[in-house]
Amino acid sequence: MPAQFPLAKFKVELKLASSRLQFLQAKHNSLAxxxxxxIALLLEANKHASAEIRVEGIIREDLHVxxxxxxxxxxxxxxxxxxxIDQAQNDAGLGEAIHSVIYASxxxxxxxxxxxxxxxxxxYGKELVKKAMSNEDGLVNERLLKKLSLDPPSKALVRMYLKEIAAAYSVDWVHDDSDDGKPSGGLGVLADVSPPAEVDEVEAESEEIEESEGSKEPEDAKEPESDDAQLPSPPTTMASLPSVPTSKNANNPATSANNPTPVVVRAKKPLSPVKKPLKKTPSPAKPESKQSATDDGTPSMDDLQRRFNALKGL
Structure with a gap:
């Protein structure tokens, strides 16, 4: 004889589950x-990639709620x-509710x-629980299956969330529809964009002006056919070399038609050997002679003796 179904305990567990589900919904909503x-701050700082990653977590939380x-x-x-449920006969209207609760457990x-x-x-047996866990009979609510799915949200849903968040927090954000959402790695491919018609007209006018100016160039401005034809031939002998002027004005020659840029040629002086100065040996200092004269001009005895010796020699 099968055990009696604990109806009172079953109802208590259902009420506790409902209360806990309400609490979790309020908690997730505050965190969201x-x-x-x-995310609004990220959009304001132009960090769109980080905002898209963060908004996927918000979408998953909303689906879970x-x-x-x-x-x-x-x-x-x-x-x-x-x-x-306590009756022996099964109620067909409870099949979806029973399978959905078992699937979400x-x-x-x-x-x-x-x-x-x-x-x-x-x-109802373990076989029913096994089928409900894998939704083998297809009785689980379709909306519940989508909300609990582990598939990532679509790009359209992500952009819609970002747009709503930007509007709610007054953030000026416009998504570029041409962006496919894939990282380029810093290497972009340039699109084949043709310039506008106005740019083509301006370029055509500038080319015509350059061509007209090029056709009006004077003949004197044309380059000679050969630069070697205007250069004088180098002298072949020493006699044909020009003599260097020796006058005083040779260092500052005047400009002439034949010599528009005069070049000053200075004669090189022969180098003479440098003589080293002879070292002078200091002469011994002579002893100071005694007082040659007295203060009143009278010659001293030494002066008189020298004079006497000089007279004897004569």
Whole structure:
């Protein structure tokens, strides 16, 4: 004889699950509001790539909150119709609710849902639980399947979220539709863009002006056919060399028609050997003679002796 279904405990678990789902929805909504504000700051700072990555997390959180809303509705439905579950005859209207709650029990962070799944498994068998977990019978709510899907959000949905966030926080942001969203690695491909007609007309006029100016150039401005024809032939002998002027004006020759740029030629002086100065040996200082004269002009005895010796020599 099968065990009796714990109807009272089943209803308590459903009510606790509904309350916890409501609390989690409010928590996720508050976190999403703060995340939206951060994304608005990224858009204002022109950090579009970071904003797109962050907004994917917000989209996933919003989808998870919507999935919790669906599961909450099914928990309330099962709590209301709990008396039908206790009956021997199965109710066809409860099939989608039972399969959806079992499917979400391992995908939503509510600890009461696994206990509800075990109670339903004890009532309807483990085979039903296995089929509901993989949606083998296709009775799980389609909206719930999409909300709990692990597929990344589409680019269109990401851009729509960014546009709404920018509008909500008054951020001037316009998405470039030509951007495919793939990183270029810093190497872009230039598009084949033809210049406007006005640019072509201006270029054509400038080319005509250059051609007309080129045709009006004077003949004197033309380059000679050969530069070698105007250069004088170099002298072949020493006699044909020009003599260097020796006058005083040779260092400053005057400009003439034949010599528009005179060149000053200075004669080189022969180098003479440099004589080193002879070192002079200092002569011994003569001893100072004694006082040659007295203060009154009278010759001293030494002067008289020298004079006497000089007279004797004569």
């Amino acid at each position: 509001t703060k995340a939206r504000r951060d 919507e999935a919790m809303e669906i599961v909450e509705l099914y928990c309330e439905l099962l709590c209301t119709r709990a008396g039908l 391992s995908r939503v962070e509510v600890k009461e849902l696994p206990r509800i799944r075990d109670m339903l498994g004890a009532k």
